[in-house]
Amino acid sequence: MRPLTELETKTFFEKLAKYIGRNITHLIDRGDETYCFRLHRDRVYYVSESVMRKATSVGRDQLISLGICFGKFTKTGKFRMHVTCLEYIAQYAKHKVWIKPNGEMPFLYGNHVVKAHIGRVTEDTPEHQGVIVYSMTDVPLGFGVTARSTSDTRKMEPTAIVVFHQADIGEYLRQEDTLF
Amino acid sequence: MAGRPAPKKGANKAASPAQTNNNKRKSNPSKEPSSKKAKVAPVAAKGGKKSAKAAAPQDDSEDDESWAYGAVSGSDDSEIEEMDDEFVSAEEGSDIEVGALNDDFLGDEFAESDEESKGPGAAMFGSDDEDEEGQGEEEDEEDIFASNSEDDSDEDDMEAKSRKLDAAAQAEAEEAEAEMQTNIMLESDKYVLPGDDHEILQSTDLQVVQARIQEIVRVLNNFRDMREGNRSRNDYISQLLKDLCLYYGYNEYLMEKLFYIFPVSEAIEFFEANEVPRPVTIRTNTLKTRRRELAQSLINRGVNLDPVGKWSKVGLQVFDSPVPIGATPEYLAGHYMLQAASSFLPVMALAPQEHERVLDMASAPGGKSTYIAALLKNTGMVFANDANKDRTKSLVANIHRLGVKNAVVCNYDGREFPGVIGGFDRVLLDAPCSGTGVISKDASVKTNKSEQDFQMLSQLQKQLILAAIDSVDAGSKTGGYIVYSTCSVTVDENEDVVNYALKKRPNVKLVSTGLDFGKEGFTRFREKVFHPSISLTRRYYPHMHNMDGFYVAKFKKVSNKIPKKEDNVDLDEEEEFTPIVEEATKRNRGGKKSPGAAAKAVEEVEQIGFNANEDEELIRASQAKLLQTQKGIKLRPKKSA
Numbered sequence: 001m002r003p004l005t006e007l008e009t010k011t012f013f014e015k016l017a018k019y020i021g022r023n024i025t026h027l028i029d030r031g032d033e034t035y036c037f038r039l040h041r042d043r044v045y046y047v048s049e050s051v052m053r054k055a056t057s058v059g060r061d062q063l064i065s066l067g068i069c070f071g072k073f074t075k076t077g078k079f080r081m082h083v084t085c086l087e088y089i090a091q092y093a094k095h096k097v098w099i100k101p102n103g104e105m106p107f108l109y110g111n112h113v114v115k116a117h118i119g120r121v122t123e124d125t126p127e128h129q130g131v132i133v134y135s136m137t138d139v140p141l142g143f144g145v146t147a148r149s150t151s152d153t154r155k156m157e158p159t160a161i162v163v164f165h166q167a168d169i170g171e172y173l174r175q176e177d178t179l180f
Numbered sequence: 181m182a183g184r185p186a187p188k189k190g191a192n193k194a195a196s197p198a199q200t201n202n203n204k205r206k207s208n209p210s211k212e213p214s215s216k217k218a219k220v221a222p223v224a225a226k227g228g229k230k231s232a233k234a235a236a237p238q239d240d241s242e243d244d245e246s247w248a249y250g251a252v253s254g255s256d257d258s259e260i261e262e263m264d265d266e267f268v269s270a271e272e273g274s275d276i277e278v279g280a281l282n283d284d285f286l287g288d289e290f291a292e293s294d295e296e297s298k299g300p301g302a303a304m305f306g307s308d309d310e311d312e313e314g315q316g317e318e319e320d321e322e323d324i325f326a327s328n329s330e331d332d333s334d335e336d337d338m339e340a341k342s343r344k345l346d347a348a349a350q351a352e353a354e355e356a357e358a359e360m361q362t363n364i365m366l367e368s369d370k371y372v373l374p375g376d377d378h379e380i381l382q383s384t385d386l387q388v389v390q391a392r393i394q395e396i397v398r399v400l401n402n403f404r405d406m407r408e409g410n411r412s413r414n415d416y417i418s419q420l421l422k423d424l425c426l427y428y429g430y431n432e433y434l435m436e437k438l439f440y441i442f443p444v445s446e447a448i449e450f451f452e453a454n455e456v457p458r459p460v461t462i463r464t465n466t467l468k469t470r471r472r473e474l475a476q477s478l479i480n481r482g483v484n485l486d487p488v489g490k491w492s493k494v495g496l497q498v499f500d501s502p503v504p505i506g507a508t509p510e511y512l513a514g515h516y517m518l519q520a521a522s523s524f525l526p527v528m529a530l531a532p533q534e535h536e537r538v539l540d541m542a543s544a545p546g547g548k549s550t551y552i553a554a555l556l557k558n559t560g561m562v563f564a565n566d567a568n569k570d571r572t573k574s575l576v577a578n579i580h581r582l583g584v585k586n587a588v589v590c591n592y593d594g595r596e597f598p599g600v601i602g603g604f605d606r607v608l609l610d611a612p613c614s615g616t617g618v619i620s621k622d623a624s625v626k627t628n629k630s631e632q633d634f635q636m637l638s639q640l641q642k643q644l645i646l647a648a649i650d651s652v653d654a655g656s657k658t659g660g661y662i663v664y665s666t667c668s669v670t671v672d673e674n675e676d677v678v679n680y681a682l683k684k685r686p687n688v689k690l691v692s693t694g695l696d697f698g699k700e701g702f703t704r705f706r707e708k709v710f711h712p713s714i715s716l717t718r719r720y721y722p723h724m725h726n727m728d729g730f731y732v733a734k735f736k737k738v739s740n741k742i743p744k745k746e747d748n749v750d751l752d753e754e755e756e757f758t759p760i761v762e763e764a765t766k767r768n769r770g771g772k773k774s775p776g777a778a779a780k781a782v783e784e785v786e787q788i789g790f791n792a793n794e795d796e797e798l799i800r801a802s803q804a805k806l807l808q809t810q811k812g813i814k815l816r817p818k819k820s821a
Binding site (some may be wrong): 058061111141177179 | 571575583589592706
């Protein structure tokens with residue numbers, strides 16, 4: 001467990017900014033407690049400092065996880081966000097997509113979101129923008145990347161993909177072994 | 181009467197035959213129509229033979245049964261008196277006779293009972309007028325009529341005789357009937373335990389076994405009245421245990437262990453309850469939603485559910501669901517956790533307060549840890565430890581899914597605490613156990629647990645509970661509590677462990693679990709006597725509370741110092757545990773430091789006249805020879821060469 005290096009921080013924040021933009025500052029400067037990002041075995045954890053300090057007494061081999069895992073660095077040095085960070089990024093997300101109940105299950109099985117399933121979309125979402133996918137009852141289901149801007153979407157066919165799938169909460173079941 | 185001189189009987193008899201025949205003739209006219217005779221005769225003949233048998237001993241043994249003759253012969257003076265005597269004796273006689281008959285009869289009693297409908301007297305006399313009667317019958321009649329051989333008046337004699345016979349026959353018939361009833365009673369009330377040669381019975385089908393189980397349970401429940409003869413309770417119980425093993429498929433060791441925890445009929449209920457799955461329960465994750473909202477959204481999915489009970493505000497019981505309850509969007513979003521009702525209990529007993537630091541020593545898959553975090557409302561912190569690395573995956577997954585932000589997951593052996601980190605406000609130890617409380621979930625427990633497993637487990641549990649106690653900071657303002665729980669019902673893993681902890685750590689005491697239901701822990705069990713405060717612990721049973729078998733004990737740590745006396749005990753304990761190691765090291769040491777001694781030993785051996793090398797050669801040669809004689813075996817020398 002160690003703090004992120006500058007390069008790592010840059011890659012990580014760039015990725016994160018795709019979803020929550022400048023709201024990253026809200027994650028770092030919190031009113032209640034100081035939180036920090038810590039790297040442990042390629043994974044980035046977001047954890048309060050008090051918990052982190054206590055966790056230092058756990059050996060590296062024995063420490064499995066602390067706080068919330070945001071994602072991991074791949075072997076090529078890129079950062080890959082995990083669905084586990086959904087709660088935080090949903091909180092600060094700028095662009096959102098709501099999908100209809102009949103689109104929930106297809107998305108939770110790892111499929112992209114097609115136009116027919118879209119219930120609502122944040123206005124002015126540009127192309128290739130990270131979006132959070134919600135159910136119509138405002139339960140965050142995952143996140144993805146828009147295939148087209150909101151205005152372009154209007155002209156598309158119902159079966160066309162609007163949001164590319166990045167992560168969904170179905171992964172808790174599907175990828176339990178590899179995710180953690 | 182027994183004292184009356186019997187020899188007279190012989191005289192009576194000798195005098196009787198002629199009279200008897202007379203009597204027969206006389207009695208005949210008063211007899212029933214001949215059409216019935218044929219029917220009755222065979223039966224009576226049987227009866228006659230039987231009574232002959234019964235009577236036979238009378239002649240030889242001259243014991244109590246000679247009453248009739250004695251009574252008559254002794255009372256020559258007054259007829260009335262004699263009559264009275266006769267009546268009395270007739271009744272008594274019938275008793276005895278029937279008693280004797282019973283011994284012989286058994287098989288024929290039904291035939292005998294038929295007589296009742298045809299008139300007892302007729303039956304009796306029916307045999308008299310047949311000329312082809314057997315000798316035995318003659319004797320029989322002799323016996324009956326001999327008592328009257330000295331009567332003066334034939335008329336009175338006949339009347340008396342017929343009355344006596346009537347009475348006798350009626351009594352006999354009644355007796356037979358009564359016996360029939362007692363036979364039914366015997367079958368139903370007094371269960372006859374199969375003998376030792378019942379190995380064949382063992383393999384019979386389950387219905388028979390079940391019936392036998394029920395019978396034995398009934399006998400055991402009212403042992404004094406229902407037991408058969410002088411069979412001991414153990415006879416019944418050992419048979420019952422065998423049957424239960426067969427019927428429910430437990431191994432004998434476990435069966436015995438579980439059986440003695442309960443009263444007999446409760447034990448059966450317990451085993452029966454283990455065959456039925458417990459209701460599916462879910463726990464609302466209060467970090468993300470509220471129970472009412474969750475219930476609403478699940479009901480919208482067509483799930484049929486209800487609150488689990490008054491004792492929990494977060495539990496929901498799922499009756500049926502058209503969708504898999506472990507894969508709904510709500511589940512994936514972490515709104516609830518699939519969790520047995522019983523595993524709410526230890527966390528409720530632990531009652532963590534906000535801003536506390538809590539350790540869950542054996543936490544996977546995280547049902548209790550996440551519940552603790554929910555009660556902490558994501559303040560403070562939760563140390564979720566599990567010794568099994570593979571299981572930590574599901575633990576981490578659940579922690580993330582339920583949005584627990586203050587958890588640290590680590591992979592230590594629980595016994596390493598507090599070496600890793602101590603000073604916790606509360607510790608939950610849901611110890612690894614045999615799982616005898618969750619047999620309905622995992623039936624493999626029935627067969628795969630042996631005595632060694634139990635020993636190993638309780639040893640581990642004892643070590644863990646001490647580690648748990650030591651990890652707690654008694655000075656904590658809000659806490660200082662330890663909760664010990666298992667999903668097992670055996671005493672070895674529960675009361676015994678708690679008792680051990682109380683003994684080894686006098687700085688803890690048991691406190692009320694705060695759970696208002698459940699059975700009190702045992703303060704004594706079979707030969708063991710535990711600390712009286714163990715009644716504060718709680719037991720939960722599948723047949724009683726409709727949740728998994730469970731045990732919860734809550735300690736309060738009073739001080740961080742282990743009293744002085746304790747240290748000694750600890751030392752003792754170490755000594756207790758180490759001897760094997762010591763011996764081993766001694767042996768090693770011995771081996772290391774004394775090559776000379778070894779050499780000496782070899783010398784000695786040589787002196788005696790054994791040469792190990794020579795012997796080895798010889799042995800190898802003979803082995804090779806042996807192998808050569810056998811087909812299909814390649815010789816080792818080739819390989820080695």
